[in-house]
Amino acid sequence: MKLVYFAWVRERIGKAEEDISPPTSVVTVADLIAWLSQRGEEYAHAFENPKVIRAAIDRNHARPDSPIANAGEIAFFPPMTGG
Amino acid sequence: MSATIRLQREDFDVAAEVGRLTHGRSDIGAVVTFTGVCRGDEAGEPIAALTLEHYPEMARAEIARHVEEAQGRWPLLGVTVIHRYGRLLPGDNIVLVVTASAHREAAFAAAEFLMDYLKTRAPFWKKVERASGAVWVEAKASDDAAALRWRPAGRDAAE
Numbered sequence: 001m002k003l004v005y006f007a008w009v010r011e012r013i014g015k016a017e018e019d020i021s022p023p024t025s026v027v028t029v030a031d032l033i034a035w036l037s038q039r040g041e042e043y044a045h046a047f048e049n050p051k052v053i054r055a056a057i058d059r060n061h062a063r064p065d066s067p068i069a070n071a072g073e074i075a076f077f078p079p080m081t082g083g
Numbered sequence: 084m085s086a087t088i089r090l091q092r093e094d095f096d097v098a099a100e101v102g103r104l105t106h107g108r109s110d111i112g113a114v115v116t117f118t119g120v121c122r123g124d125e126a127g128e129p130i131a132a133l134t135l136e137h138y139p140e141m142a143r144a145e146i147a148r149h150v151e152e153a154q155g156r157w158p159l160l161g162v163t164v165i166h167r168y169g170r171l172l173p174g175d176n177i178v179l180v181v182t183a184s185a186h187r188e189a190a191f192a193a194a195e196f197l198m199d200y201l202k203t204r205a206p207f208w209k210k211v212e213r214a215s216g217a218v219w220v221e222a223k224a225s226d227d228a229a230a231l232r233w234r235p236a237g238r239d240a241a242e
Contacts, residue, residue: 004138006136006137006138006206006208007136007208007210007219008219056138056141056206059138059140059141059144059145060141060144061145061204075138075141075206077138077206077208078208078219078222079203079221079222080202080203080204080205080206080207080208080222081202081207081208081209081219081220081221081222082135082137082142082166082178082201082202082205082206082207082208082209083119083166083177083178083198083201083202083205083207083226
């Protein structure tokens, strides 16, 4: 699946997008955050406070317990500040 | 009903956008416009500029979902939402919401509803340039509260 990152999540991880293949034990958005956090210092830094991380699955807002099966594109970003 | 959603780097012309909605029509009795403008300060500190990052495909979809919801709630005759991205200077326009209806109540309410949701649900992020460095603007709890008041009691904000 494709991951896309925005704002300071993108800056901390150091890339805007990547393709990943998480193990089958990664079922929800929260699982994916925990799995990504183990991938290196930059990920651990980006996801150090999961409560402030927002996620979207295929361009729809998602919750920590949303299942990621069949997702094409998952986005991680901070709370939005547009308008 | 005509709905226009544009995400663009360029500035917009408020009068031209109102004209686009009302031209040749006699059923519209009220047009409300809201323009969000780049302030010269953030959290009490002067800023030199503001850069808006966005998630284009989702921003378009999310705004469309809320325009559709507004259409279901109020008898609207036209809606235009324009959100800029890129680097903006104090005084520059950021966002425009135009709502048209037969009467003012619907136009006022729908414009406020759309702005409250744009602030908390549309994937845009502001980074400001200050003398002490560039920082991402933090989301305000007051914006979340403003969006929540449009929800029926008990419904989860993340849905």
